[in-house]
Amino acid sequence: MARKKTQKKPEARIVRRKLPPLELRRLEDQVVLITGGNRGIGLAMARAVAKEGASVIITGRDEHTLHHAADQIKRDGGTVVSHVCDVRDEDSVDELFAAIHRHYSQIDVLVNNAGLAQRNAQVDHLSLEAWQACIETNLTGAFLCTRAALPMMSPGATVVNNVSVAANTAFPGMAAYSASKAGLLAFTNTLREELRPRGIRVISLVPGATDTEIWQQFWKDAPREKMMSAESVADAVVAALCLPANATIEELLIRPTAGTL
Ligand SMILES: NC(=O)c1ccc[n+]([C@@H]2O[C@H](COP(=O)([O-])OP(=O)(O)OC[C@H]3O[C@@H](n4cnc5c(N)ncnc54)[C@H](OP(=O)(O)O)[C@@H]3O)[C@@H](O)[C@H]2O)c1
Structure with a gap:
C-alpha cells in the first residue's frame, strides 16, 4: 500500500516585523499659554503645539471665538482650556493667572501674541485713542x-x-503700531538678558506679512494671497x-519667500 505522503511542514520562520516609528509628541505635557489664541497666528500656534502634545491655554477678549477655537483644538484631539482676558487690563490678567494657578503648577511656554494694528493714519491725523490702543x-x-x-x-521654559x-x-501711516512693536522688541531683548542666568529662553518672533484678519484694520485690499499662512509661522515657532535645551533661537524672522511685504 502506498504510504500517504506526509507534507513537510514549512519551518517556522521568525518574521521580524518593523514596528511603526514611535510617534513623537515633542511638547508632551508642556503647559503653553497663548494670548490672542482665538484666531489668526495665535490659533495656528495653539493648534500646532496641541498636536505636539502640549496642554494649551488660549485667551482673547471675545468669548464666542474663544470657545469656537477651543472646540477646534479638541476636535483635533488636543488638550485646551480657554479664558477670557483683556491683556491691557491688570485685573483681567491677574484673574487669568489666578485661574491658571488653580489648574497648573507651572507654565512652560508663554506666547505674548495678542495684538492689534491701527487705522492707517499719518501722525498729524492719528488719534490719541488709536495710539494708546496699540501701546497698551x-x-x-x-x-x-x-x-x-x-x-x-x-529653567527650560x-x-x-x-x-x-x-x-x-x-x-508710513503705522506709527502707533510700529512704535508699540519697536518697544516690544526692546522689552524682549532686555527680558532675554534678565532671564539668561535663569535658563529661560526668550524668543522674538518677527513675522512678515501673514494672512490674517489684522489686515482689515489698516489695508482692506491687501494682497493676502501673497502672504504667508499663519500655519507656516506656527510651524517655525x-x-x-x-530645539535642545542647550540652544535657543533668539530672533525668529520669518517672511513670505517671494513676497515683498
Ligand atoms: N498678520 C501679520 O501680518 C502679522 C505680522 C507680524 C506680526 N503680527 C502680530 O501677530 C499677532 C497676532 O495677530 P494676527 O495677525 O493673528 O491678527 P488677528 O487675527 O487680528 O489676531 C489678534 C489676536 O489678538 C487678540 N487681542 C487683540 N487685542 C487684545 C486684548 N486687548 N486682549 C487680549 N487679546 C487681544 C485678538 O482676540 P480678541 O479680539 O478676541 O481679543 C486675536 O486673538 C499680533 O501681535 C500682530 O501684531 C501679525
Whole structure:
C-alpha cells in the first residue's frame, strides 16, 4: 500500500516585523499659554503645539471665538482650556493667572501674541485713542502677562513675544503700531538678558506679512494671497520650541519667500 505522503511542514520562520516609528509628541505635557489664541497666528500656534502634545491655554477678549477655537483644538484631539482676558487690563490678567494657578503648577511656554494694528493714519491725523490702543495692547499687555507668568516659569521654559517686521521697518501711516512693536522688541531683548542666568529662553518672533484678519484694520485690499499662512509661522515657532535645551533661537524672522511685504 502506498504510504500517504506526509507534507513537510514549512519551518517556522521568525518574521521580524518593523514596528511603526514611535510617534513623537515633542511638547508632551508642556503647559503653553497663548494670548490672542482665538484666531489668526495665535490659533495656528495653539493648534500646532496641541498636536505636539502640549496642554494649551488660549485667551482673547471675545468669548464666542474663544470657545469656537477651543472646540477646534479638541476636535483635533488636543488638550485646551480657554479664558477670557483683556491683556491691557491688570485685573483681567491677574484673574487669568489666578485661574491658571488653580489648574497648573507651572507654565512652560508663554506666547505674548495678542495684538492689534491701527487705522492707517499719518501722525498729524492719528488719534490719541488709536495710539494708546496699540501701546497698551502690544506693549503693556506683553509686560503684564510676562510679569504674572514668570513666578510659574523654571529653567527650560520659554517666552515668545510676537513682534513684527514693523519694529525695524518704517511703514508710513503705522506709527502707533510700529512704535508699540519697536518697544516690544526692546522689552524682549532686555527680558532675554534678565532671564539668561535663569535658563529661560526668550524668543522674538518677527513675522512678515501673514494672512490674517489684522489686515482689515489698516489695508482692506491687501494682497493676502501673497502672504504667508499663519500655519507656516506656527510651524517655525514649534521648531524653535523643540530645539535642545542647550540652544535657543533668539530672533525668529520669518517672511513670505517671494513676497515683498
Ligand atoms: N498678520 C501679520 O501680518 C502679522 C505680522 C507680524 C506680526 N503680527 C502680530 O501677530 C499677532 C497676532 O495677530 P494676527 O495677525 O493673528 O491678527 P488677528 O487675527 O487680528 O489676531 C489678534 C489676536 O489678538 C487678540 N487681542 C487683540 N487685542 C487684545 C486684548 N486687548 N486682549 C487680549 N487679546 C487681544 C485678538 O482676540 P480678541 O479680539 O478676541 O481679543 C486675536 O486673538 C499680533 O501681535 C500682530 O501684531 C501679525
